[in-house]
Amino acid sequence: MNARPRPGIRALAPEAGRIDGDGLRGYAAEEVADCVLDRAEPWWRRLACAEALHGRVPQTHLEALLACVRDPHDTHEVRVQLLDLLSDREELLPWLRHEDRRAERGYRIEQPALRARTRLGDLTALAAVADLAFRPGWRDRMAGGECLEALVERRGAASVADALDGLDESEPSARALRIRLRDLSGEDITDALTDPDPEVAYVAQDLMVDRDRLRAYLAEAPTVDAALWAAYALYRLTEDPAPARAAYEALGRPRVEVEGLDEDVRRAIVHEYVPYCENGTDPRWRLEAICTDPPARPDQAAQLRRASEALTAAGLTPKPPVHCGEAHEQGDGTYHVIEYADGRELSISTLGPWAGDFEGDPQARAALESAGFHWIDATTGATQVTGLHVYYFGSRQPMDVHTLLYYWQD
Numbered sequence: 001m002n003a004r005p006r007p008g009i010r011a012l013a014p015e016a017g018r019i020d021g022d023g024l025r026g027y028a029a030e031e032v033a034d035c036v037l038d039r040a041e042p043w044w045r046r047l048a049c050a051e052a053l054h055g056r057v058p059q060t061h062l063e064a065l066l067a068c069v070r071d072p073h074d075t076h077e078v079r080v081q082l083l084d085l086l087s088d089r090e091e092l093l094p095w096l097r098h099e100d101r102r103a104e105r106g107y108r109i110e111q112p113a114l115r116a117r118t119r120l121g122d123l124t125a126l127a128a129v130a131d132l133a134f135r136p137g138w139r140d141r142m143a144g145g146e147c148l149e150a151l152v153e154r155r156g157a158a159s160v161a162d163a164l165d166g167l168d169e170s171e172p173s174a175r176a177l178r179i180r181l182r183d184l185s186g187e188d189i190t191d192a193l194t195d196p197d198p199e200v201a202y203v204a205q206d207l208m209v210d211r212d213r214l215r216a217y218l219a220e221a222p223t224v225d226a227a228l229w230a231a232y233a234l235y236r237l238t239e240d241p242a243p244a245r246a247a248y249e250a251l252g253r254p255r256v257e258v259e260g261l262d263e264d265v266r267r268a269i270v271h272e273y274v275p276y277c278e279n280g281t282d283p284r285w286r287l288e289a290i291c292t293d294p295p296a297r298p299d300q301a302a303q304l305r306r307a308s309e310a311l312t313a314a315g316l317t318p319k320p321p322v323h324c325g326e327a328h329e330q331g332d333g334t335y336h337v338i339e340y341a342d343g344r345e346l347s348i349s350t351l352g353p354w355a356g357d358f359e360g361d362p363q364a365r366a367a368l369e370s371a372g373f374h375w376i377d378a379t380t381g382a383t384q385v386t387g388l389h390v391y392y393f394g395s396r397q398p399m400d401v402h403t404l405l406y407y408w409q410d
Helices: 007-012 021-025 029-037 043-051 059-070 076-085 090-097 110-119 123-133 138-155 157-164 172-184 190-194 198-207 211-220 224-238 241-250 263-276 283-291 300-313 362-370 401-405
Strands: 335-340 344-349 354-356
Touching: 007 021, 007 029, 007 043, 021 043, 029 043, 029 059, 043 076, 059 076, 059 090, 076 110, 090 110, 110 123, 110 138, 123 138, 123 157, 123 172, 138 157, 138 172, 157 172, 172 190, 172 198, 190 198, 190 211, 190 224, 198 224, 211 224, 211 241, 224 241, 224 283, 241 283, 263 283, 263 401, 300 335, 300 344, 300 362, 344 362, 354 401
Parallel strands: none
Antiparallel strands: 335 344, 344 354
16 A cells, blocks of 8 residues: 555646546546555645545555544545545444544534434434534534434434434424424424524524415414514515515514614614624514614715814814724724824714714714714613624624624624
């Protein structure tokens, strides 16, 4: 094994991005496997050769390839490809189930290992599948759904349902996975819209594709939340706001009340963030965004000019406004920074006529309020917008008014 040189393979894979996959698939499997196992070869050539072994793994190299999969010090991309190649090998199960796999999280071996377990029909993987399918990232949710489908294909829906009985149904992830299984089995899952956890109900509505069933359910939904979820799902499928607006009016325009949140600030926040909010967001916010008109966006250039003129008139010598992305040297957001008076800074929101700083400078406040701005003081800025989950540096929880009006993300 690993005999060198191999000019034929190198001619078929001379550099990354220039791979003759058909040529490698027609090359002798033993020599291709030799290249996979040779760590002196560049990772991209080894990866291409691993891909070329699908459906023709040479028995002479099987143990060495399995050892490569198990080796945490080998190249991740090669290991993952080999794991996909060898996912029908029952002898991998003890290694796949080992707790060390959970330590190789994130972009390492965790998900490929879980995918292999489910392809092998390992029902003990269900708890991990439930966790993966319930994570906030859409790629994780999709991967979790694929793992569930693999288990159903290998073991049958009834066996998977029996195994699910062993999970704690008080856990939202377990309930969400059962909803996915019921949907895979062709069951009507509209009753799941009554789940008290918004993330679970979100999973249910996201799976629904039958518009007539949703319309019928909307007329008889047992709870306000269930009706809101049905209306939201119907809007997602049709992009027609009329049924959602009719339901919103019939239900009395339900909304999340936030003490201390001005209506103009509320409208700006709703229409800026709800279209991209996280799964745990209260459905009242979702319907409010669909059923209310967005505010007019300010002329940012005029707004910044007005702010600079007001500060200049107050003798505060402002510097030219800088967008938050430029101020942080990366990223984007919803405010501009104006430096003034020996290094002090204030923020001007792009969402409307709102200004503020961290020091509560009374002179700057008076100048900007005289120019028509609304000053967001510490009390107002600290108001938590409950029920609206927004991504912010890895967090997916409700945020305060200050962060939402002056949002920056790298």
